[in-house]
Amino acid sequence: MSIKECYDKMGADFDEVMQRLGSESFIKRFAVKFLDDSSYQMILDGIEAKDAELAFRGAHTLKGVCSNLGFTKLFEESSKLTEILRGRELVGYEEALAEYDQTINQDKVTGGFARLFCDYIGLELGLYPIFLVVIIWMKDRISNATELIYGRKISSVKLVVSRYLASITMILIPILLLSLESLVPLISFGAEKGIRVDYFAYIKYILWWLLPEAMVVCAIGFFFTLLTDSPIAIVLQFLWWMVDKGATGLFGDTKLMTLMIRHNTLRGYEIIQNDLQIICMNRLLMAGIGILFVILSIWVLNFKRKGKLNAANIYNRGLGYIKGKLFSGIKK
Numbered sequence: 152m153s154i155k156e157c158y159d160k161m162g163a164d165f166d167e168v169m170q171r172l173g174s175e176s177f178i179k180r181f182a183v184k185f186l187d188d189s190s191y192q193m194i195l196d197g198i199e200a201k202d203a204e205l206a207f208r209g210a211h212t213l214k215g216v217c218s219n220l221g222f223t224k225l226f227e228e229s230s231k232l233t234e235i236l237r238g239r240e241l242v243g244y245e246e247a248l249a250e251y252d253q254t255i256n257q258d259k260v261t262g263g264f265a266r267l268f269c270d271y272i273g274l275e276l277g278l279y280p281i282f283l284v285v286i287i288w289m290k291d292r293i294s295n296a297t298e299l300i301y302g303r304k305i306s307s308v309k310l311v312v313s314r315y316l317a318s319i320t321m322i323l324i325p326i327l328l329l330s331l332e333s334l335v336p337l338i339s340f341g342a343e344k345g346i347r348v349d350y351f352a353y354i355k356y357i358l359w360w361l362l363p364e365a366m367v368v369c370a371i372g373f374f375f376t377l378l379t380d381s382p383i384a385i386v387l388q389f390l391w392w393m394v395d396k397g398a399t400g401l402f403g404d405t406k407l408m409t410l411m412i413r414h415n416t417l418r419g420y421e422i423i424q425n426d427l428q429i430i431c432m433n434r435l436l437m438a439g440i441g442i443l444f445v446i447l448s449i450w451v452l453n454f455k456r457k458g459k460l461n462a463a464n465i466y467n468r469g470l471g472y473i474k475g476k477l478f479s480g481i482k483k
Contacts, residue, residue: 154179161222168221181220188216194232207236261337261352263417268333268353269360270402270414272326276364277395277411280322281388284372287314292380307453311373315445318369319362326357360412363434366441367410373448377455405430410437 154175158165165178172178193209196202210233217226330353341348349355368388375384391410399405401415405426412430414423423430454460 154182157182158221161224163221163223165221171221178220185216185220185222188213190216203236203239207233207239210236255346258420259347259349259352260341261334261349262356262420264333264337265330265352265356266360266414266419266423267417268330269356269412272329272357273361273364273411273413274396276322276326276361277368278388278392280318280365280368281372281385283321284318284369285376285382285384287318288373288376289382307449307456311445311449311452315369315373315448319365322365322369323357323362326361327354330354330357359434363437363441364410364412367437367444370441370444370448374444374451377448377451405433407433407436409433 152160155165158168168178169175172181190209190213193212194206195209197204197206197209210229214226214229214233216222217229334350334353338348338350340346371388372384375387376382395410399409399411399413402413402419402422405412407429412433451460
């Protein structure tokens, strides 16, 4: 590789340096000597010893060397560092180092992005799946296929569970595919920088964080649609979604009955760790409620197939009772 190709690779302006220094061999000699420059080590020693003056001298020297050699990108970064250290203070260094360590070693880069992804998707997942499951059951009634389905030999358990699992699958597959949009660039970044990333972070957070939410929303839709033969589940889920959204902050406000876990930041690994017990209890409870409503849906469907439960009859009786009370009140 020639010295010009090296400069191009670094994103530096070789022609500008050539105009100033006048000789390619001269530039190459000083560029090679840069590898032995002690400025960067001065910065590290100053930070480790908490000696802001030493760190500033190292940054300032590095800035000058990079300027002379035309190392544009490194010059820009060393200039920023020089201005940060100009006041001879290492304010925020320990916090920044701890945050870096957390991002690289604990979160393995992808963890923070996976949580933020689940935060945004969780908001949508708390409402939109209800439309899918209501349509699944209402289309049978609209197309007059209810009697045909009820008369088939397939058991109520198989019918409800198969549709439930199909609904969950239809919801999760697009989410998993969408996660690749940010996961693939992060994997590429890790490979480029030599940083180890967690390839399965998105899958783990989706299954742990979002799956229980999808389970309970779909199950509620199944139960109330089967029970009432109406889209009332949409109204009920919308009310829960609005209340939950208003009661939950952007992060760290998980309660036992929280539907949507919020964590609207790339940072805050410690918040998740501190709230891990309540989050796990919450997700287990949501999954449990989902399973309970699936069981109730099977029970409702089984009674309807036997003719022991009819929403239309219940409506008519209810309306008849209300009318009777109204007319009796008028007569009095």
